Amino acid sequence: MKKLLILLSLSFLPFAALCSHIVGGDISVRALGNNRFEITLHFFRDCNSSTPFDVPIPLGIFDKKNDSLVMTDSMNLISHTILSLGDSCFKPTNLCVEQGLFIDTITLPNNPFGYYLSWERCCRNAIISNIVSPSNTGMVFYAEIPDPLLMDSSPVFGAYPRGYMCANQPNILNFAATDADGDSLVYSLVKPFAGHTSAGAPIAPSPISAPYDTVTFAWPAYGMFNIVGGAPPMTINSRTGTVTAQPNALGVFVFCVEVDEYRKHQKIGTLRRDIQMEVLPCNNNLAPVFVSPPDSSYTLIAGQSLCLAIAATDADNDWVSLKGSSELFSNSPSEPATSFMPDSAKQTAQNMLCVQTTCSQIRQAPYKVHFIAKDYSCYPSNTTVFDLSILVKAPIDSKLDTLIPNIFTPNGDSQNDFFQLNTAHLSSCFDSFNIQIFDRWGVILFESSDFHFKWDGHAKTGKEAAAGVYYYVLKGNYLNSAFDYKGFIQLER
Numbered sequence: 001m002k003k004l005l006i007l008l009s010l011s012f013l014p015f016a017a018l019c020s021h022i023v024g025g026d027i028s029v030r031a032l033g034n035n036r037f038e039i040t041l042h043f044f045r046d047c048n049s050s051t052p053f054d055v056p057i058p059l060g061i062f063d064k065k066n067d068s069l070v071m072t073d074s075m076n077l078i079s080h081t082i083l084s085l086g087d088s089c090f091k092p093t094n095l096c097v098e099q100g101l102f103i104d105t106i107t108l109p110n111n112p113f114g115y116y117l118s119w120e121r122c123c124r125n126a127i128i129s130n131i132v133s134p135s136n137t138g139m140v141f142y143a144e145i146p147d148p149l150l151m152d153s154s155p156v157f158g159a160y161p162r163g164y165m166c167a168n169q170p171n172i173l174n175f176a177a178t179d180a181d182g183d184s185l186v187y188s189l190v191k192p193f194a195g196h197t198s199a200g201a202p203i204a205p206s207p208i209s210a211p212y213d214t215v216t217f218a219w220p221a222y223g224m225f226n227i228v229g230g231a232p233p234m235t236i237n238s239r240t241g242t243v244t245a246q247p248n249a250l251g252v253f254v255f256c257v258e259v260d261e262y263r264k265h266q267k268i269g270t271l272r273r274d275i276q277m278e279v280l281p282c283n284n285n286l287a288p289v290f291v292s293p294p295d296s297s298y299t300l301i302a303g304q305s306l307c308l309a310i311a312a313t314d315a316d317n318d319w320v321s322l323k324g325s326s327e328l329f330s331n332s333p334s335e336p337a338t339s340f341m342p343d344s345a346k347q348t349a350q351n352m353l354c355v356q357t358t359c360s361q362i363r364q365a366p367y368k369v370h371f372i373a374k375d376y377s378c379y380p381s382n383t384t385v386f387d388l389s390i391l392v393k394a395p396i397d398s399k400l401d402t403l404i405p406n407i408f409t410p411n412g413d414s415q416n417d418f419f420q421l422n423t424a425h426l427s428s429c430f431d432s433f434n435i436q437i438f439d440r441w442g443v444i445l446f447e448s449s450d451f452h453f454k455w456d457g458h459a460k461t462g463k464e465a466a467a468g469v470y471y472y473v474l475k476g477n478y479l480n481s482a483f484d485y486k487g488f489i490q491l492e493r
Contacts, residue, residue, distance in 0.1 A: 021045045021046045021049030021051050021123075021125065022043075022044075022045055022046075022121060022122075022123065022124050022125070022138075022139050023044040023045050023046055023097050023125065023275070023276045024044040024139070024254075024273065024274040024275035024276055025041065025042050025043045025044050025139070025141050025273070025274060026041075026042050026141065026143070026157055026271065026272060026273040026274070027039065027040070027041050027042075027059075027117055027119075027141050027142065027143040027271070027272075028040050028143065028154045028155070028156045028157070028271060029117070029143065029145050029152075029153060029154040030153045030154075030180070031151040031152055031153045032105065033151065034107075035107050035108055035109065035110070035148045035151075036105060036106070036107050037105065037106055037107075037108060037145075037148070038103065038104075038105050039059065039073065039075065039103065039104050039105070039106060039117065040101070040102070040103050041057065041059065041075055041101075041102040041103075041119065041141055042099060042100070042101060042102075042157075043057075043099070043100035043101075043102065043141070044083075044097050044098070044099055044100075044160065044275070045097070045098055045100065046096065046097065046098070046125060047082050047096040047097060047098035048096055049098075053077050053080060053100045054121065054203065055076060055077045056074035056075055056076050056077075056102075057074070057075040057102050057119055058072050058073075058074060058075075058119065058204075058206065058207060059072065059073045059074075059075050059104075059117060059118070059119050059141075059207070060072055060117065060118050060119065060206075060207020060208070060209070061073065061106070061108065061115050061116075061117050062115060062116050062117075062118070062207070062209050062210070063111060063113060063115060064111075064113045064114045064115060064116055064144065065111075065113035067209040067210055068209070069206075069207055069209065070108070070115065071106070071108075072206065072207055073104055073106050074104070075102040075103070075104045076102065076103075076104065077100055077101070077102055078101045078102060078103045079100075079101045080098055080099065080100045080101070081098065081099050081101070082096065082097075082098050083097045083098070083099055083160050083163075085097060085160070085162060085163035085164070086162055086163065086164070087162050087378070088378065089282075089377070089378025089379070090164065090280070090282060090378065097160065097163060099160065108148045109148065110147055110148050110149045111147055111148065112147050112149075113147070114144065114145055114146040114147055114268070114269075115144070115145050116142065116143065116144045116145070116210065116270075117141075117142070117143045117144075117145070118140055118141060118142045118143075118207065118208075118209075118210070118212070119140070119141045119207070120138055120139070120140050120141075120195040120196060120197045120203075120204045120207075120208060120212075121138060121139055121141075121197060121202065121203060122136070122137070122138035122139070122195075122197035122198055122199060122201070122202035122203075123135050123136060123137060123138060123197075123198070123199050123202060124137050124138070124139060124254065124276075125252060125276065127251070127252050128251075128252050128253065128254050128276065129218070129222075129249070129251030129252055129253055130217060130218055130221075130222035130227065130228060130229070130251075130253045130254060131192075131215045131216060131217055131218060131222075131254060132215075132216040132217070132218055133216070134254075135199060136198050136199045137194050137198075137215055137216075138194050138195045138196070138197035138198065138202070139192065139193065139194070139195065139274055140193035140194070140195040140212045141274075142193060142212070142270075142272050143269070143270065143271050143272065144269050144270040144271075145269050146268035146269055150263075150268065152181055152183070152261075152263075152268060152269060153179070153180045153181055154179075154261065154269050154271050155177035155178065155179045155183075155185055155259050155261055155269075155271050156177055156178055156179075156180075156271075157175065157177045157257075157259075157271070157273050158174065158175075158176060158177070158178070160275075161173050161174065161175070161275065161277070163277060163278070164277060164278050164279070164280050164282075165228070165245060165247055165253075165277055165278070165279050165280070166279070166280060166281075166282035166379065167230075167247055167248060167249065167250055167279050167280065167281050167282065168230070168246065168247075168248055168284075169246065169282060169284070169285065169379055169380070170244060170245075170246050170379075170380045171244065171245050171246065171247075172242060172243070172244055172380075173242070173243040173244075173245070173277075174241065174242060174243075175187065175236070175241040175242070175243050175257045175273065176240060176241035176242070177241060177259050177271065179261065181263070183261045183262060183263045183268070183269075184261070184262040184263070185241070185259050185260070185261060185262070186238050186239075186259070186260045186262065187236050187237065187238050187239070187240070187241040187257060187258070187259055187260075188236060188238060188257075188258050188260070189224070189227065189234065189235070189236050189243075189255060189256065189257060189258075190256050190257075190258040190272070191214040191215060191217075191224060191256065192214060192215045192254055192255065192256040192274050193212040193213070193214055193215075193256075193272075193274070194212070194213045194214055194215045194216075195208070195212045195213060196208050196212070196213070215254065227245075227253070227255045228245050228247040228253040228255065228279070229247050229248050229249050229253075230245065230246045230247040230248035230249070231246065231248070232244075232246060233245070234247075234255065236257065241257065241259070243257065247279045249279065250278075250279050250280065250281060251278070251279055252276055252277070252278045252279075253276065253277055253278075253279065254274070254275070254276045255275060255277075256272055256273065256274045256275070257272070257273045257275070258270060258271070258272050259271045259272075259273075282379070283316070285316060285318070285375070285377055285378075285379040285380070285382060286314065286315045286316050286382070287314075287375065287382035287383070287384045288312045288313060288314040288318075288320050288349075288373040288374070288375050288382065288384050289312065289313060289314075289315070289384065290310075290311070290312045290371070290373065290384065290386040291311050291312065291313050291348075292308070292309045292310060292311040292350070293308040293309065293310065293388070296386070296387065296388055296389060297366070297388075297389040297390075297391075298388070298389070298390050298391070299390075299391045299393060300355070300357050300390065300391070300392050300393070301357075301392075301393055301394070301395055302357050302358055302359045302361065302362050302392055302393065302394055302395070302429045303357060303358065303359075303423070303429075304357055305354065305355060305356045305357065306353075306354070306355045306357075306390070307352055307353065307354040307355075308352070308353045308354075308388075309350060309351075309352055309353075310322065310324065310340065310350060310351060310352070310353050310371055310386075310388075311348060311349070311350035312348070312349055312350070312371075312373030312384065312386075313347060313348040314347055314348070314375045316375070316377060317346065317347045318346075318347070318375040318376060318377040319344065319345070319346055319347075319375065319376040319377070320344070320345060320346075320347065320348065320349040320373055320374070320375050320376075321342070321343070321344040321349060321373070321374050321376070322342060322343045322344070322349035322350065322351065322371065322372070322373050323342045323371070323372050324340040324342070324353065324369055324370065324371045324372075325369075325370050325372075326338070326367060326368060326369040326370060327367060327368075328355060328361075328367050328369060328390070337354070337356050338353075338354065338355045338356065339352075339353070339354050340352070340353045340354075340369075349373065353369065353388070355390060357392045359394070359428075359429035361392040362392050362393060362394045362429060362478075363392065365391075366389040366390055366391040366392075367389070367390045367391070367392065368387055368388070368389060369387070369388040369389075369390065370385065370386075370387055370388075371385065371386045371387070371388065372384075372385055373385075373386070394429040394430075394478050394481070395421075395423065395428070395429060395430075395451075402422075403421045403422045403423055404421060404422070404474075404487060404489075405419065405420075405422065405489070406487075406488070406489060406490060407489065407490040407491075407492065408457070408489065408490075408491060408492075409491075409492050409493065410456050410457035410491070410493065411493050417456065418454040418455060418456055419437075419454070419455040419457070419489050419491075420452070420453060420454045420455070421451070421452070421453075423451065423452060424452075428451030428452070429478050430451060430476045430477060430478050431477050431478055432449070432475075432476060432477045433449055433450070433451045433474075433475070433476045433477075434447070434448070434449050434474075434475045434476070435447065435448050435453055435472060435473070435474050435475075436472065436473050437455060437470055437471070437472045437489070438470065438471045438472070438473075439465070439468075439470055439471075440468070440469070440470075440471070443459075444460070445458075445459040445460060445465060445470065446458075446459070446460065447460075457491055457493075465491060466491075467491055467492050467493045468490075468491060469488050469489070469490055469491075470488065470489050470491055471486070471487070471488050471489075472486070472487055472488070472489060473485070473486050474486075474487075
């Protein structure tokens with residue numbers, strides 16, 4: 001698996017190399033009362049950069065009505081931290097992001113038009129894939145706040161996201177923000193600001209007002225129509241801030257999430273988070289596979305039982321759940337017992353399906369037992385289905401010669417002492433049944449209407465029949481089906 005290594009390219013001009021380090025950032029505001037506000041700026045950069053953090057940062061506060069500069073606040077670096085990226089699925093060892101935390105407190109006069117805050121810096125990482133000339137493209141840290149009279153605190157983004165996406169797999173990223181005032185938040189994907197800075201002039205000598213240039217996407221592969229490539233394209237849930245993407249190429253990509261803040265249906269503020277993420281060739285998540293039973297179709301004669309091991313295994317060693325459903329699964333005490341319990345286990349989920357059939361289940365169409373195996377891992381779950389077919393037939397529908405023996409030995413040794421159908425575990429399923437046994441002269445020696453008859457080799461008179469060949473006629477009727485079957489049996493003593 002390839003991992004992201006953000007290095008400063010030596011092939012660029014020395015000055016450009018020193019500037020090529022910005023990963024992203026955002027600005028948020030917290031109301032303190034009496035027109036005082038705490039400003040927080042998160043500056044995300046490549047921690048392999050040799051460029052020190054700018055100290056102090058000249059943050060510009062502009063009047064939204066006329067873009068006039070109201071004040072410049074010098075923000076000092078409070079702390080810098082190497083962020084822990086990745087998650088339980090994957091922790092990239094070479095993706096390194098350092099967060100610089102800048103905080104200051106300012107006092108602003110009331111202004112019905114509100115303010116916007118901005119700071120510009122160049123340059124972005126040279127290895128960004130989806131924009132043109134990233135090493136000569138700056139970033140604008142930007143936020144909008146309403147009239148200080150409202151004493152509004154802006155939304156606040158959560159922690160830096162995991163830092164990577166998996167190629168050719170659905171990715172779900174959380175960009176949800178929280179709002180201390182309970183205002184409504186609406187999320188969107190917007191074009192990142194590039195601003196006025198460049199590799200030749202990476203730091204603006206003084207704050208510059210809007211409008212701000214935006215980045216130039218590497219057309220035609222990338223644009224707002226498809227920010228990181230792949231299908232479906234990157235989208236964001238406007239209510240939750242959940243970003244979904246399925247990029248199809250490896251590389252580093254930049255995008256920007258904007259949060260608009262609404263109070264009483266009126267927009268009062270805006271927060272932007274500019275971010276970069278790498279697309280990695282994560283392991284493909286293979287779907288679980290059913291490894292048992294060996295066949296998908298079984299035929300039973302009413303009264304027969306069947307037990308099969310149902311098992312699904314996952315090659316990725318993911319957790320697997322296994323469930324089954326069928327009309328054979330009945331809670332009625334009058335119905336035969338068909339049992340299957342769900343299972344959930346690491347790598348292989350399995351359990352026994354046991355079916356006990358009766359005459360009431362005889363029909364032309366087979367019963368379907370539907371099994372679902374689902375894996376659970378770092379990636380979106382895969383589901384595999386397996387349909388088992390069980391046909392329940394009446395004995396009249398089966399090949400009778402498989403049920404009828406051709407020899408018996410009634411000698412009292414308790415071994416094959418009776419001529420009977422091999423139906424110990426079958427139901428008769430007959431509206432009528434009759435068997436007659438004849439000697440070679442046509443004399444009836446035995447007769448029964450019991451499907452589970454037993455002939456012990458004696459005539460009706462009680463006289464023991466001699467060894468030899470005897471003949472039988474089986475007749476039966478079930479629903480609209482009838483049969484008349486003739487055969488012979490060898491009696492040996």
